[in-house]
Amino acid sequence: MNGSIGFLKSGSIGDGFLIRLNKTVNSESLQIGDFIVVQGDLYDYFGIIEDIRIGSSNEDVFFNPPENKVQRIAVKGAITFSEVLVTPYLMIEKSTNRVVTIKTIPEHFSDARKANERDIRIVFGGNAEKAFHVGSPLTMDERIYIDLEKLAKRNNAIFGITGSGKTFLGRIIFSGLIKHDVASLLIFDMHNEYGQFAKSEKKGKLKSLKGLFGTKVKVFDVSDKNSNADDFIKIPYGDIAAADIAMLSFLLSYSQHSEETAWIINKRFGDKWLKHVEELRSATEAEIEEKAKEWGVNSSSLSALIRHLDKLLSLDFIQNIKEDSSVQKILRYLKNGTSVVVQFSGKYANNPLAYFTVANIITRRIHELYASASEEERNKRIMIVVEEAHKLLSSDIKDKNIFGTIAREMRKYNVTLFVIDQRPSEIDSEVLSQVGTRFVMQLMDEKDMDAVFQGVGGGSRLKKILRTLQPQEVLLFGYAVMAPVPMRVREYNESFFKEVSESVSAPSAEDADELY
Amino acid sequence: MKHIGEVITVRSDVLVAEGERSALPPLGTILKSDRGVLCLVVSHSIDNKIPGRMPIAYGKSIEQLEREQPQVFALMKWMFQAIPFGTLSEGSVELFLNKVVEIHTLLFETRKEERDLIFKELRFFDFLFSIDKSVFPQRDKIIVSLINAYLNDLLEVKEDEYVRIFSYISKILRNDYQTLKYIMDGVSI
Numbered sequence A: 001m002n003g004s005i006g007f008l009k010s011g012s013i014g015d016g017f018l019i020r021l022n023k024t025v026n027s028e029s030l031q032i033g034d035f036i037v038v039q040g041d042l043y044d045y046f047g048i049i050e051d052i053r054i055g056s057s058n059e060d061v062f063f064n065p066p067e068n069k070v071q072r073i074a075v076k077g078a079i080t081f082s083e084v085l086v087t088p089y090l091m092i093e094k095s096t097n098r099v100v101t102i103k104t105i106p107e108h109f110s111d112a113r114k115a116n117e118r119d120i121r122i123v124f125g126g127n128a129e130k131a132f133h134v135g136s137p138l139t140m141d142e143r144i145y146i147d148l149e150k151l152a153k154r155n156n157a158i159f160g161i162t163g164s165g166k167t168f169l170g171r172i173i174f175s176g177l178i179k180h181d182v183a184s185l186l187i188f189d190m191h192n193e194y195g196q197f198a199k200s201e202k203k204g205k206l207k208s209l210k211g212l213f214g215t216k217v218k219v220f221d222v223s224d225k226n227s228n229a230d231d232f233i234k235i236p237y238g239d240i241a242a243a244d245i246a247m248l249s250f251l252l253s254y255s256q257h258s259e260e261t262a263w264i265i266n267k268r269f270g271d272k273w274l275k276h277v278e279e280l281r282s283a284t285e286a287e288i289e290e291k292a293k294e295w296g297v298n299s300s301s302l303s304a305l306i307r308h309l310d311k312l313l314s315l316d317f318i319q320n321i322k323e324d325s326s327v328q329k330i331l332r333y334l335k336n337g338t339s340v341v342v343q344f345s346g347k348y349a350n351n352p353l354a355y356f357t358v359a360n361i362i363t364r365r366i367h368e369l370y371a372s373a374s375e376e377e378r379n380k381r382i383m384i385v386v387e388e389a390h391k392l393l394s395s396d397i398k399d400k401n402i403f404g405t406i407a408r409e410m411r412k413y414n415v416t417l418f419v420i421d422q423r424p425s426e427i428d429s430e431v432l433s434q435v436g437t438r439f440v441m442q443l444m445d446e447k448d449m450d451a452v453f454q455g456v457g458g459g460s461r462l463k464k465i466l467r468t469l470q471p472q473e474v475l476l477f478g479y480a481v482m483a484p485v486p487m488r489v490r491e492y493n494e495s496f497f498k499e500v501s502e503s504v505s506a507p508s509a510e511d512a513d514e515l516y
Numbered sequence B: 001m002k003h004i005g006e007v008i009t010v011r012s013d014v015l016v017a018e019g020e021r022s023a024l025p026p027l028g029t030i031l032k033s034d035r036g037v038l039c040l041v042v043s044h045s046i047d048n049k050i051p052g053r054m055p056i057a058y059g060k061s062i063e064q065l066e067r068e069q070p071q072v073f074a075l076m077k078w079m080f081q082a083i084p085f086g087t088l089s090e091g092s093v094e095l096f097l098n099k100v101v102e103i104h105t106l107l108f109e110t111r112k113e114e115r116d117l118i119f120k121e122l123r124f125f126d127f128l129f130s131i132d133k134s135v136f137p138q139r140d141k142i143i144v145s146l147i148n149a150y151l152n153d154l155l156e157v158k159e160d161e162y163v164r165i166f167s168y169i170s171k172i173l174r175n176d177y178q179t180l181k182y183i184m185d186g187v188s189i
């Protein structure tokens, strides 16, 4: 039969379909993660190879094994055999090509084959209006699309170890979201990879989002060293609350005492509190002691607080100014459908304190302003992208900062999170459960693997697939896709640039030719 | 064409045929009758022509005896047993016996093309392995020589035929790997 690899031997919806391979099919021609179709009478059953095994029906064969290749081939099928275990996910109704989740199973001996282009097109073909090509099946060149509208409705995450390709995948998805006007992105760009240029380990300098989309993307920087920046970020003292600082305690070596002291001062002076503390940076012991008495705090705790805040107050984009004009500008852009990339150049490159302070405070301000805007004004969806998000979303601090709130309330204000992280196990499990679509790339740590599948039906099976992933490959599952998809992320290269920077509505060259 | 033997006893599962001295068909030979019945030679025997006569020992070599007492041989008949398994008609093989084999039917050699036709039918191997080994202990050797003879005559890729035949035999013998291995090892390509 055409492309048949074997037949359905046994199975169930819950345990998967066991396919006995034809003797002419070499088990090595199949891989974990391959898409398989089992052909029933009414439906084609679409699934993924979860395991491959070899077995024998007569153990005698091992006492006197076949001597050569022909003998081995001869006994295969009757005495030795190969089987693949396929987890079924979807059914394609043959008469209509309608795709539905798995609800029944085909009969014994139904023919199994590798999914072909047509199947892939039906299942991942992006019939959606805003479908975007993100990759291909691991062992095929067919295109896999995702529905960007669906994706943007929930929180999303990319997980993977360093070098697995998270940033490149992220940039591909963001390109789609920008090109199709699905959401305004606010990207906190820790390593300066989403602005004008991207760095590639293999190819050196490449175009990045601003390079591709021009005025649809604005770059803000905390440092004025960035010549590609459209604007610069200034954070007024008044925008920083004691709560923000508590959240940064892992970077400020902040103690419980300092935290309490900050709370008291914040309470007493409102948004002027940091200014008051700042004024004490050059104060003498005696002056501090006097202030402590006046404010009703312990004087050694106050000294400690001043010391701990020193690192923060030395960030020169935190200034004694009234208005947070950069936040207002960012918000205006986002409302307009322009995406904003916040970068950290010069001395703030790879500076976690600068990164988390800015990400936290800007996000909180944007969220406040957006949440208080009328529903009409909120019609643009905002997607906030943070890297190393586990630092902001760990169990101990997720309730103390805005990211935990956004994760929970994503749909209320039309603001969602897009998290990029290496350590999913360190993200609070409740927050993880709010992640609609997960892009899981190579992971090494068992805890991290377990974390990404927490609460996911059939997680232990998907874990087998995850273990086989190479760099630049991803296992994608959740809200935006009908079935889990192991895939090779498409190349981020010239042809990608060409495709996304073509204007959506402009006529193509061929159309133009026909017109004249 | 000269016949190889003549059927002198018919039982449902075995024919006994009389042949000629020193011209008995080897075990594993496939013969056909003039009416197309196919049978496989599975054993040989020699018996007296005169019922009740008991041969005696002479203590001489065969050659000497032939010279000095030729009547001793003239009083004997040379026989072989063959199991009928199908019929041949107009270039096709039916692995099913739908004709009674008449007594005194003459048996002839089959041609290569006819044997090829038989080997195309994998059910032929079902017949071979249905032969009772306790009655015909040479069965497996017969099968080995039969397959060897067939493969030897082939011009095309022997490996493919080997795989085709043994894939089928593996199914028949899936619970008797020892026999399967014996036969596979005996067949050379």
Ligand SMILES: Nc1ncnc2c1ncn2[C@@H]1O[C@H](COP(=O)(O)OP(=O)(O)OP(=O)(O)O)[C@@H](O)[C@H]1O
Pocket: A160, A161, A162, A163, A164, A165, A166, A167, A168, A169, A199, A200, A201, A202, A203, A422, A471, A472, A489, A490, A491, A492, A493
């Ligand atoms: N889709 C892709 N197209 C082209 N090259 C890619 C792609 N994905 C990954 N690469 C290559 O792999 C390298 C590592 O990818 P990337 O920077 O995205 O890893 P990462 O997971 O973000 O790592 P880190 O956690 O260290 O930031 C890139 O520099 C690039 O050379």
Ligand SMILES: [Mg+2]
Pocket: A166, A167, A168
């Ligand atoms: Mg990265």
